[in-house]
Amino acid sequence: MTYQDVFVEFWDHVKESIAAGTFAKLTMAKTIGKPELKNIFIRPIYADNGFKVLLKYSFRPRETEDIETELILEDALPIIQTHLKTHFLSVLLFTTTKDVVFKVNKKGMGSITETHPTFKNVIPT
Template identity: 75%
Template structure:
């Protein structure tokens, strides 16, 4: 998530898939504006991470970016609460497993 509303302490929220034996999990990382504040990471299910995204959309952030190897997708919400989706060429074309 990006494009914060105002100048809050929270700068971005990142979500990336992680490997799990039981179910599909994601690593959710909260990045803060001040470097002195450490990032917070949580392992969540996809449904739990969706709840986090929903809770911050329109209250803290105005856009959600999805990076894939095929295309980048951006979901933006304007000040009237109307959403729009746009697509562009992929930022990342190669996948490196950590």
């Protein structure tokens, strides 16, 4: 199964955690090479006008200021997909019930694993 197909399944976990109110954070990790872009984080924003996310680009040189953007979840998806396999090989979903890890291996195959939750509470931005 291609990594794109497995990522669709992973993204379903993201949407389910938001619907259940258990979404804590999403982090792109395992960079390819030594790029300036160190991480991409997505944190929840629970507001009166609906659910949004804070997308944060974190850079390796400390002199470079992080970039933060407020988006709806659907607008964050293509950003995450663009960076998969070009800058990052894994995406970690942290929820209050479980952690879900999506990985792309060197052959371009995707996999999903679940572990015990890192976060016990949702900390909205």
